[in-house]
Amino acid sequence: MLPDGVTLHDGFLDAVAQIALVGALRTVAAVAPPRRMEAPNGRRMSVAMTSAGRVGWVTDRKGYRYEPRQMNGAPWPPIPAEALAIWRAVSGWDSDPDCLLLNHYAEGAKMGLHRDADEGEFAAPVVSVSLGDPARFRIGGLARRDSTKSFELRSGDVLVMGGASRLIWHGVDRIRYGVSPLLARGGRLNLTMRVVAG
């Protein structure tokens, strides 16, 4: 039983769709290379990130925020049509997302419990797509201290966090590296689409 507002579309993308999406994301990564950024506390994150869309999510010692340009001054690449199609199918939101955040989990990468709270529009859901190696996903409640539970997210799964769970705490405990044949170098790709409205 998932919290109210969280929907898991198990196996939403078949193998063909997963391959097509990975191909489109390769183009994103070529224009805006994923990099391991610094959290405001100065620690380098294990997950490498980049973005597509009108704005991209960045972090450094100045804090978390959305920026209209990459560090090198170039705009972010457009959000691939394959990703927008998923958003339109599952988000229930009228407009398209402003940002696609692309996270690459190499072997050993993980992400601590956090909330997606840097957007200006919390009525719109966050749509998360998993590709490649499986991840042990942890989900809590609206308060940091709320109890958590975990389950596995597999390649092709689409998770929607919206409604009462839009600001829910969540994270990735670990990935099971080398399980999926989808990505040549292994690891996990996660993309999340957000309405930033700022």
Place this chain on the structure above:
DNA sequence: AAGTAGCT
């Protein structure tokens, strides 16, 4: 004394 996209 919170708050935590980090660390054990």
Place this chain on the structure above:
DNA sequence: GGTA
């Protein structure tokens, strides 16, 4: 996934 709850502490320090």
